[in-house]
Every structure is written in structure tokens, then in C-alpha cells.
Amino acid sequence: xxxxxxxxxxxxxxxxxxxxxxxxxxxxxxxxxxxxxxxxxxxxxxxxxxxxxxxxxxxxxxxxxxxxxxxxxxxxxxxxxxxxxxxxxxxxxxxxxxxxxxxxxxxxxxxxxxxxxxxxxxxxxxxxxxxxxxxxxxxxxxxxxxxxxxxxxxxxxxxxxxxxxxxxxxxxxxxxxxxxxxxxxxxxxxxxxxxxxxxxxxxxxxxxxxxxxxxxxxxxxxxxxxxxxxxxxxxxxxxxxxxxxxxxxxxxxxxxxxxxxxxxxxxxxxxxxxxxxxxxxxxxxxxxxxxxxxxxxxxxxxxxxxxxxxxxxxxxxxxxxxxxxxxxxxxxxxxxxxxxxxxxxxxxxxxxxxxxxxxxxxxxxxxxxxxxxxxxxxxxxxxxxxxxxxxxxxxxxxxxxxxxxxxxxxxxxxxxxxxxxxxxxxxxxxxxxxxxxxxxxxxxxxxxxxxxxxxxxxxxxxxxxxxxxxxxxxxxxxxxxxxxxxxxxxxxxxxxxxxxxxxxxxxxxxxxxxxxxxxxxxxxxxxxxxxxxxxxxxxxxxxxxxxxxxxxxxxxxxxxxxxxxxxxxxxxxxxxxxxxxxxxxxxxxxxxxxxxxxxxxxxxxxxxxxxxxxxxxxxxxxxxxxxxxxxxxxxxxxxxxxxxxxxxxxxxxxxxxxxxxxxxxxxxxxxxxxxxxxxxxxxxxxxxxxxxxxxxxxxxxxxxxxxxxxxxxxxxxxxxxxxxxxxxxxxxxxxxxxxxxxxxxxxxxxxxxxxxxxxxxxxxxxxxxxxx
Numbered sequence: 087x088x089x090x091x092x093x094x095x096x097x098x099x100x101x102x103x104x105x106x107x108x109x110x111x112x113x114x115x116x117x118x119x120x121x122x123x124x125x126x127x128x129x130x131x132x133x134x135x136x137x138x139x140x141x142x143x144x145x146x147x148x149x150x151x152x153x154x155x156x157x158x159x160x161x162x163x164x165x166x167x168x169x170x171x172x173x174x175x176x177x178x179x180x181x182x183x184x185x186x187x188x189x190x191x192x193x194x195x196x197x198x199x200x201x202x203x204x205x206x207x208x209x210x211x212x213x214x215x216x217x218x219x220x221x222x223x224x225x226x227x228x229x230x231x232x233x234x235x236x237x238x239x240x241x242x243x244x245x246x247x248x249x250x251x252x253x254x255x256x257x258x259x260x261x262x263x264x265x266x267x268x269x270x271x272x273x274x275x276x277x278x279x280x281x282x283x284x285x286x287x288x289x290x291x292x293x294x295x296x297x298x299x300x301x302x303x304x305x306x307x308x309x310x311x312x313x314x315x316x317x318x319x320x321x322x323x324x325x326x327x328x329x330x331x332x333x334x335x336x337x338x339x340x341x342x343x344x345x346x347x348x349x350x351x352x353x354x355x356x357x358x359x360x361x362x363x364x365x366x367x368x369x370x371x372x373x374x375x376x377x378x379x380x381x382x383x384x385x386x387x388x389x390x391x392x393x394x395x396x397x398x399x400x401x402x403x404x405x406x407x408x409x410x411x412x413x414x415x416x417x418x419x420x421x422x423x424x425x426x427x428x429x430x431x432x433x434x435x436x437x438x439x440x441x442x443x444x445x446x447x448x449x450x451x452x453x454x455x456x457x458x459x460x461x462x463x464x465x466x467x468x469x470x471x472x473x474x475x476x477x478x479x480x481x482x483x484x485x486x487x488x489x490x491x492x493x494x495x496x497x498x499x500x501x502x503x504x505x506x507x508x509x510x511x512x513x514x515x516x517x518x519x520x521x522x523x524x525x526x527x528x529x530x531x532x533x534x535x536x537x538x539x540x541x542x543x544x545x546x547x548x549x550x551x552x553x554x555x556x557x558x559x560x561x562x563x564x565x566x567x568x569x570x571x572x573x574x575x576x577x578x579x580x581x582x583x584x585x586x587x588x589x590x591x592x593x594x595x596x597x598x599x600x601x602x603x604x605x606x607x608x609x610x611x612x613x614x615x616x617x618x619x620x621x622x623x624x625x626x627x628x629x630x631x632x633x634x635x636x637x638x639x640x641x642x643x644x645x646x647x648x649x650x651x652x653x654x655x656x657x658x659x660x661x662x663x664x665x666x667x668x669x670x671x672x673x674x675x676x677x678x679x680x681x682x683x684x685x686x687x688x689x690x691x692x693x694x695x696x697x698x699x700x701x702x703x704x705x706x707x708x709x710x711x712x713x714x715x716x717x718x719x720x721x722x723x724x725x726x727x728x729x730x731x732x733x734x735x736x737x738x739x740x741x742x743x744x745x746x747x748x749x750x751x752x753x754x755x756x757x758x759x760x761x762x763x764x765x766x767x768x769x770x771x772x773x774x775x776x777x778x779x780x781x782x783x784x785x786x787x788x789x790x791x792x793x794x795x796x797x798x799x800x801x802x803x804x805x806x807x808x809x810x811x812x813x814x815x816x817x818x819x820x821x822x823x824x825x826x827x828x829x830x831x832x833x834x835x836x837x838x839x840x841x842x843x844x845x846x847x848x849x850x851x852x853x854x855x856x857x858x
Contacts, residue, residue: 097550097554097633097634097636098550099548099549099550099551099631099632099633100550100630100631100632100633100634100641100642100643100644101629101630101631101632101644102629102630102632102644103451103628103629103630103644104122104451104644105119105122105128105131105448105449105450105451105630105644106447106448106449106610106630106632106642106643106644107119107122107131107135107446107447107448107642107643107644108446108447108448108608108609108610108632108633108634108640108641108642108643109135109139109444109445109446109447109608109634109640109641110139110143110146110444110445110446110526110606110608110634110635110638110639110640111138111139111142111143111243111246111444111638111639111640112243112639112640112641112643113138113142113235113240114135114138114139114142114143114446114640115135115446115640115641115642115643116643117134117135117138117231117232117235118131118132118134118135118138118446118448118643119131119643119644120134120231121134121223121228121231122448122450122451124223124227125220125222125223126219126220126222126223126227126228126450127218127219127220127222127450127452127454128157128158128218128448128449128450128454128455128456129155129157129214129215129217129218129219129220129448129454129456130215130219130220130222130223130228131448131450131456132155132214132446132448132456132458133211133214133215133219133225133228133229134228134229134231134232135446135448135458136153136207136211136444136446136458136460137149137211137228137229137231137232137233137290138231138232138235139444139446139460140207140232140286140460140477141232141235141236141240141283141286142235142240142242142243142246143243143246143249143444143639144250144268144283144462144466144477144478145246145249145250145252145253145254145268145465145466146246146249146443146444146461146462146465146526147443147444147460147461147462148207148460148462148467148477148478148480149205149207149208149211149286149289149290149293149301149477150205150207150462150467150472150475150477150478150479150480151205151206151207151460151461151462151463151467151480151482152170152171152172152203152205152206152207152210152460152461152480152482152504152506153170153171153206153207153210153211153458153459153460153461153506154167154168154169154170154171154210154349154353154458154459154504154506154507154508155167155168155170155210155214155218155456155457155458155459155508156336156347156348156349156456156457156458156508156509156510157214157217157218157454157455157456157457158453158454158455158456158457158510158512158519158522159218159454160452160453160454160455160519161452163512163517163518165336165338165347165510165512166217166218166333166336167333167334167335167336167349167350168210168213168214168217168218168331168332168333168334169206169331169332169333169334169349169352169353169501170206170207170209170210170211170213170214170331171203171206171352171353171482171501171502171504172203172204172205172206172329172482172501173203173204173325173329173401173499173500173501174203174204174483174486174496174497174498174499174500174501174502175202175203175204175319175320175321175322175325175498175499176322176324176325176498176499177320177322177498178200178320178483178496178497178498179496179497179498180488180490180495180496180497182320183200183488183496184488188488189488190487190488190489193484193488194484196464196481196484197256197259197464197468197469197481198317198318198319198468198481199313199314199315199317199318199319199468199470200318200319200320200483201468201481201482201483201484202314202319202321202467202468202470202479202480202481202483203480203482203483203501203502204321204325204326204329205310205479205480206329206331207460208293208298208301208302209298209301209302209329209330209331210331211225211229211293212225212293212297212298213331213333214456214458215228217333218454218456224294225293225294225297226291226294226295228294229290229291229293229294230294232290233286233287233290233291233294234287236282236283236284236286236287236290236476237282237284237287238282239280239281239282239283240280240281240282241278241279241280241281242275242276242277242278242279242280242281243277243639244277244639245599245602245637245638245639246639247274247275247276247277247278247279248277248599249465249602250268250274250275251274252465253464253465253466253469254268254269254273254274254466256464256465256466256467256468256469257269257466257469257471257478258272258469259469264313264470264471264472264473265466265469265470265471265478267283267285267471267476268283268466268471268478283476284476285474285475285476286475286476286477287476288474288476289301289306289475289476289477292304292305292306302326302327302329303323303326303327305474306472306475307323307326307327308323309472309473309474309475310326310472310475310479311323311326312472312473313470313471313472313473313479314470314479317468317470325499328499334349334350335350336348336349336350336510337349337350337355337356337359337409337413338359339359339362339363339413340514341362341363341365341366341539341543342366342543343513343514343515344511344512344513344514344520344539344543345511345512345513345514345517346358346359346362346509346510346511346535346539347509347510347511347512348507348508348509348532348535349507349508350402350407350409351398351399351400351401351402351407351409352399352400352401352402352501352502352503352504353399353504353505353506353507354395354399354503354504354505354507354529354531354532355507355508355509355531355532355535356395356399356409356412356413356532357388357391357392357394357395357532357533358391358507358509358531358532358533358535358536359413360390360391360394360395360412360413360418360421361387361388361390361391361532361533361536362536362539363413363415363417363418364387364390364391364418364421364422364425365383365384365387365536365540366415366418366422367418367419367422368383368422368425370383370384370540370544371544371545375541375544375545375555376555376556376577376578376581377581378580378581378584378585378588379427381558381573381577381581381585382427382430382585382588382590383425383427384536384537384540384558385430385558385560385571385585385590386424386425386426386430386431387422387425387536388533388536388560389431389560389569390421390424390425390431391532392529392532392560392561392562394412394421395412395532396503396562397492397493398412398493399493399494399503400492400493400494400503401494401500401501401502403500403501404493404497404500404501405493405494407493428588429588429589430569430588430589430590443459443460443461443463443505443506443526443527443528443531444459444460444461444526444606445457445458445459445508445524445525445526445531445606445607445608446458446524446608446640447522447523447524447608447609447610447632448522448610449519449522449610449612449630453519453612455510455519455522455610456522457508457509457510457522457523457524458508458524459506459507459508459524459526459531460506461480461505461506461526462478462479462480462481463480463481463482463484463485463505464481464484466478467479467480467481467482468480468481482502482504483496483502484502485502485503485504485505486500486502486503487503505528505529505531506526506531507524507531507532507535508524509523509524509535510522510523511523511539518612518627519612520611520612520613520615521542521549521609521610521611521612522609522610522611523535523538523539523549523607523608523609523610523611524607524608525537525538525605525606525607525635526605526606526607527602527603527604527605527606529559529561530559530603530604530605531605533557533558533559533560533605534557534604534605534607537555537557537558538552538553538607538609541555542611542616543616546616546617546618546619547616548611548614548616548617548631548633549609549610549611549631549632549633550609550632550633550634551633552609552616552633553607553608553609553633553634553635553636554633554636555576556573556574556575556576556577556604557574557604557605558571558572558573558574558577558604559571559572559574559603559604559605560572563591568591569590569591570591570593571585571590571591571592571593572593572594572596572603572604573585573592573593573594573595573596574594574595574596574597574601574604575594575595575596575597575601576595577594577595579595582594582595601637602637602638604637605635605637606635606637606638607633607635608632608633608634608635608640608642609632609633609634610630610631610632610642611630611631611632612627612629612630612631613625613626613627613628613629613631614626614629614631630644632644668838669729669732669749669835669838669839670729670730670732672729672831672834672835673725673726673727673728673729673730673732674729674730675831676722676725676726676729676756676828676831676832677726679718679722679824679827679828679831680718680719680722680723680726680828681719682820682824683714683715683717683718683719683722683763683821683824683825683828684714684715684718684719684720685714686714686817686820686821686824687709687712687713687714687715687718687719687817687821688714688715689813689817690705690706690709690714690813690814690817690818691705691709693705693775693807693808693809693810693813693814694807694808694809694810694813696807699806699807704776704777704778704783704806704807705776706770706773706774706775706776706785706814707776708766708767708769708770708773708818709770711766713762713763713766713767713770713821713825714763714767714821714824714825716759716762716763717759717760717761717762717763717766717825718759718760718763718821718824718825718828720759721755721756721758721759721760721762722756722759722760722828724752724755724756725749725752725753725755725756725832725835727752728748728749728751728752729749729752729835732749747839749835749838749839750835750836750839750840752835753832753833753835753836753839754832754836756828756831756832756835757829757832757833757836759828760825760826760828760829760832761825761829763821763822763824763825763828764821764822764825764826764829767818767819767821767822767825768822770814770818771792771795771814771815771818771819771822772791772792773785773787773788774786774787774788774790774792774794774811774814775787775804775810775811775813775814777804777805777806777807777810777811778804778805778806779803779804779805780803786803786804787800794811795815
């Protein structure tokens with residue numbers, strides 16, 4: 087059954103305080119909000135959402151694809167960018183493809199393994215948390231909810247089920263034996279059907295445990311290389327190992343008081359900026375929303391900007407891209423003069439001087455924002471699934487040109503032209519954050535950025551209305567060499583007919599599920615800045631206004647205004663027991679006990695503070711068991727390190743539950759060491775000291791079963807070493823007491839860890855109450 091996608095969505099914009107998440111999957115938005123509740127910031131939540139979308143919408147995105155992000159730092163007002171796209175294999179050359187019979191006119195199938203570039207998402211997730219994250223949550227804590235979701239399963243959403251079925255053929259082609267990992271009884275899951283992906287959960291856990299090396303080296307890397315090689319690809323382990331993300335300086339342009347930020351090439355975001363610069367020369371508001379004149383100018387601006395970007399956009403590490411010239415206002419003026427108001431132009435690139443993707447937005451309580459796009463390109467990408475990994479490999483290399491004279495020509499270790507582009511909007515003067523938004527969908531993305539921005543800025547639409555409004559999509563059809571104009575249902579029939587009379591190759595009106603070609607956007611705006619008639623209360627910069635595209639399954643979620651989420655007092659005690667701070671305190675408590683054990687053991691070698699007896703071997707045999715040095719001392723190093731560093735351990739083990747498992751093992755080791763110290767010290771007390779008695783060196787109390795401890799008048803019968811009985815009794819008693827305390831501490835953590843790791847009633851299943 088196909089989703090109807092009725093319009094308008096009849097949604098109101100979400101208004102909230104303290105933070106907001108908007109994504110194409112409700113479950114992913116919930117997970118992002120949970121990360122904000124737990125103290126994470128916008129970047130932490132964005133990575134959690136990306137991982138969750140890889141679980142719930144694998145037909146659009148996943149860790150086997152690429153991503154880009156823009157981060158607005160509220161503290162500095164700075165916008166930073168991260169290019170998480172992967173490079174081609176070193177062995178991928180134009181000569182190789184030509185030798186295989188491929189050309190610009192006849193490239194490899196988009197699903198061919200030769201189109202697999204290094205998946206950049208995993209590294210970008212790690213780098214986003216490291217560079218932009220709150221530092222309050224580990225990568226393991228950020229990825230844990232998505233891993234949990236993959237392990238337990240989820241009901242598939244309506245539009246996602248349709249897309250899953252649409253792209254499932256790529257999972258069933260020859261050589262795609264593991265594509266069944268995304269099928270149920272060899273069929274795509276239906277709307278509402280439960281689907282679980284435990285192998286993806288293990289991939290997330292390995293990424294959290296070992297960081298980037300857990301993905302680009304070892305088991306996962308070998309599985310990627312194996313499946314690519316088995317399908318005639320050329321990727322190697324070195325290609326994966328050498329991958330890295332790139333922090334980039336975002337590019338921008340100003341339009342009527344606002345500043346639109348985009349990631350620079352190899353991404354196509356610059357197309358939105360070029361189009362805005364051209365549109366500055368036309369009275370867009372006066373033309374009226376979605377009138378024939380308005381859509382004609384918009385179409386021509388998109389054709390001009392896309393012609394430039396398709397020609398010039400490439401990997402800036404390999405080719406010089408004239409970004410400054412393309413963004414020149416003077417150049418935009420020249421391009422604007424090419425637009426004939428009555429006739430569609432045949433647009434070529436200029437000479438400037440020297441949908442299957444997910445977008446999501448997060449704004450946190452501190453005002454930071456993260457605009458994020460993650461994609462496997464076309465559906466499941468190539469449909470190649472590495473063994474026991476739970477994700478498919480993208481086909482981003484299909485965007486390479488096979489024209490040897492083109493800057494985007496295929497080549498070794500090169501990033502292809504990229505369609506995925508996040509956006510941010512700030513005040514052009516103050517730099518204040520205005521909007522975190524994006525529209526996913528291949529070459530629609532920069533066009534969506536412009537249309538949604540104009541809907542808000544020129545026509546005063548709130549975020550939800552701006553997303554609901556009908557759109558156009560301009561694209562170049564290689565099959566007939568024509569620019570085509572898709573018009574969405576909702577644009578008046580007379581307008582579409584007039585566009586046709588002006589020479590546009592109109593496709594549409596497009597309705598139903600095919601509306602997805604117009605992109606699926608998310609918007610989180612800060613204050614009601616788009617409405618010139620808004621009251622002072624409505625323009626309050628503390629209030630977030632959010633919208634989520636009805637062309638997707640998701641929603642925007644935020645904190646309730648004026649309310650704060652606090653731990654439920656009824657579970658506070660349990661939560662404290664499960665907390666890492668409690669375990670850390672146990673680790674710190676073990677340190678002085680272990681040190682005292684070592685000192686007490688050392689003193690046993692020097693009865694009466696004399697060294698001659700150790701040299702003459704006149705000591706109790708139990709002194710040589712190193713009970714305090716080893717059992718109560720050295721062995722305690724492991725539990726001390728694990729207990730104190732449990733937060734880092736959670737990062738290594740991918741989850742707090744798994745980290746608690748490591749603390750259980752450490753507690754068992756500690757129990758063994760402390761128990762050894764306790765038992766040996768007890769035996770030493772029972773036997774008594776080795777001393778000079780009746781002219782011979784012996785253990786005079788060995789056969790008294792410890793009764794001598796209560797007959798202190800007999801202690802003086804030991805002549806040498808002087809006062810040796812008191813010395814031994816005191817120190818071995820101290821060792822028993824210290825090791826007993828160590829046993830108690832390790833036993834407490836053993837129970838604590840078992841509850842957290844096995845039962846886990848509070849370490850992940852958080853309980854909240856709403857208190858005004």
C-alpha cells in the first residue's frame with residue numbers, strides 16, 4: 087500500500103525551549119532528544135540521530151555511507167564544517183575503467199562495486215563527537231541507544247517501508263548474497279512490521295570500543311574489502327586505513343540581511359549560494375509565491391547555478407575550484423542578465439574569475455546547532471553488505487565523470503562530486519543563529535535550501551508551512567540532453583501550463599509518493615524572525631520553532647516550555663548505585679588500602695626495625711608469600727584502574743552495561759587478590775612467628791592453633807628478634823583487616839556491576855519526572 091502523502095500536512099510548527107531535534111524518523115528524533123537530556127550537546131545528539139537513522143532507514147543512510155556537518159558554536163558564534171566524504175580506492179583510475187570497456191557514455195552500473203568509495207560516515211561520527219561534542223558523554227554512550235534499537239528491533243515506518251521495497255532489488259542481485267540481512271523471508275519489511283539488525287548493533291559497539299580503527303581496520307575493514315573484491319571492485323585495506331575526515335571552512339553568501347552557510351566543494355552546497363546571488367537581482371516577493379513569473383526566475387537561477395557547479399565542483403585537494411569567483415556578487419550580476427523573463431534559456435556554465443539521503447537538525451539548550459546530512463546515495467547504495475556488519479556500502483563513486491578533461495574525472499584517492507549538503511542561517515550582521523535546516527534528496531538539496539529560505543524570508547512562512555509548500559525540482563536529463571522542470575502537485579495548473587509555454591520541459595504535477603523527489607527537509611529556527619509583524623514575545627530568541635517535512639516519516643521534538651526533566655526521586659538511590667561515580671569512589675577507596683598492604687608486608691621483613699633477620703632468613707615462611715605486596719597490593723591495580731576509568735571503559739565497550747561487565751571481572755580479580763591476602767595472613771597468625779626459642783630457630787607456637795594469641799605472657803619466650811611476636815601479630819592483623827575491607831569493596835562492585843550489566847534497570851532505562 088502506497089502512502090498518500092496528503093498536503094498540507096496540517097501540522098503546526100513545534101515550539102519549545104531548551105533544545106530540539108528534527109529528523110525523518112520519529113524514533114531517531116526521540117533518541118536525539120534523550121542524548122540532550124543526558125547532558126549531551128547538539129553535536130552529540132546529531133551523531134546519535136545519525137546512528138539511529140542507520141538502523142531505522144537503511145534504505146537511505148547508514149555507516150556504510152558518507153556525511154557532512156555544520157556546527158554553530160554558540161559560545162564563539164563561529165560556524166565550523168566537517169567533510170565526512172570518502173575517497174576513491176588508490177587503484178581506481180580512468181585507464182582501469184577504460185580498459186574494462188567503460189566510458190562517459192557507458193559508465194559502470196550505479197550498483198557496481200567500482201562505485202564504492204571509502205565510507206566516511208564512521209570517521210565523521212567519531213570526529214564530530216571529538217571536535218564539537220560536549221565532552222560529557224563518551225562515543226559509547228552516544229551510540230548506545232542506536233545499538234539498543236538495532237538489537238531489539240523497531241516497527242518500520244510507512245514511507246520508509248515503501249522506499250525499502252523500492253530499492254530492495256539492489257539487495258537481491260547476483261553477488262549480493264548478504265543482502266538478505268535487510269530482508270525478512272527474502273522480502274522487504276512492511277509498514278509496521280518489526281525489524282531487528284543485531285549485526286549492526288555489534289558494528290556500533292566495535293566502533294565505540296576502538297574508535298575509527300574499529301571500523302577502518304580489523305574485522306569490519308576486512309569484510310568490506312572482501313565483499314567489494316568478490317564483486318570486481320578494487321578497494322584495499324590500505325584505502326580504508328588511510329581515510330580521514332577533513333575540517334573545512336564553510337562558505338556563505340548574504341541575502342537580505344541573512345547569511346546562508348554551506349559546506350564547500352566537493353559538496354554542491356555552493357549551488358544554493360550562487361542561486362541566491364542571482365535571485366538578489368529580481369523582486370521575488372513582489373512576483374508572488376509560486377506564480378509563473380516567480381517559478382520561471384527560480385528555475386532559470388537553478389539551471390545557471392547547477393550548470394556552474396556540475397562543471398566546476400570537484401575535490402579541492404586534487405583540482406582548483408574557483409569558489410571565490412563563483413560566489414562573486416559581480417559574477418552573479420552577469421549570470422542574472424542571462425535570464426529572459428519570457429523564455430527558458432539554454433544555460434551553460436559560466437567563466438567565473440580565478441534523494442536518498444537523510445537530513446536532520448539539532449539545537450541544544452546552550453544555543454549550539456548541528457546541521458547534519460548522512461547518505462548511502464541511491465537507496466541501499468550498491469546493495470553490497472559486508473559479512474556480519476549489518477550495513478550496506480554506498481555508491482558515491484557513481485558521481486565521478488569519465489571525461490578525462492573534467493575536474494571531477496575519476497582518479498585514485500579522490501573525493502567525488504557530492505550531493506549531500508547541510509545548511510545554517512545566521513544574522514548577517516550580528517552572527518546570531520537564525521536557523522538550522524536542510525532538504526535532502528540528491529540534486530534537489532541546494533534547490534530545497536533556496537525555496538525553503540525564500541518561503542520564510544520573503545513570504546513570512548513558519549518552518550512547518552515553509553516545508554509544506556509545493557516545490558519545483560530542476561534537473562538535467564542525460565538521456566535527451568534537456569533541462570527538466572518537475573512541478574509538485576499544489577502548484578496551480580495554469581502556472582504549470584504557463585511555464586510550459588515559456589519553453590520549460592515541465593514534468594507533473596507530481597503527486598503521491600513521487601513527491602519525495604522534491605526532498606525531505608527539517609527546520610529548527612531560533613525566534614520568529616521570518617514574521618515582520620511578530621510580537622516581541624514571538625521573536626523571543628529563547629524559543630525554538632521547528633518543522634518536519636510531511637514527505638518523510640519523522641517529526642520535530644523539543645522540551646516542554648518552562649519544565650525541566652529531572653531524575654525521578656523514587657529511583658535516585660538505584661541510579662546512584664548504577665552510576666559510574668559510585669564505582670569510581672570504590673576505586674579511589676582501594677588505593678590507600680592497597681598502599682597500606684604493601685607497606686605492612688614490607689615491614690614484616692624488618693622485625694623490630696632491623697634488617698639482619700631478612701638477610702639470615704630468620705622470618706616466618708608466610709612472610710615470603712608476599713601476601714600484602716601481591717594479593718592486597720599489586721593485584722588491586724586492575725580493579726583500581728577499571729573502577730576509576732569506568733567512563734573511558736564505557737567508551738571502549740560501547741555501552742555502560744558492557745563497561746560494567748568489565749568492572750565485574752575486575753572485581754573478581756580484586757576479590758581473589760584480597761582473599762589471598764586475608765587467608766595467608768590468617769594462617770600466619772595461627773602459626774605464629776619464626777624466632778629463636780630455647781636456643782633454636784623455630785616456630786614455637788605452630789601446634790597451638792592460635793591459642794598463643796591469648797597467652798601474651800608466653801610471647802617473651804621468643805628471644806630473637808626482639809618483640810617479634812608483637813611485630814608479626816600487629817602487621818598480619820593489619821593485613822587481615824585491610825584485605826577484608828578490600829574484599830567488601832570488590833564484593834559491593836561485583837553486585838553493583840552484575841545489576842547494571844545483567845539486569846540494567848537504571849543504567850540505560852532512565853526514569854524522568856516533570857517538575858516545574
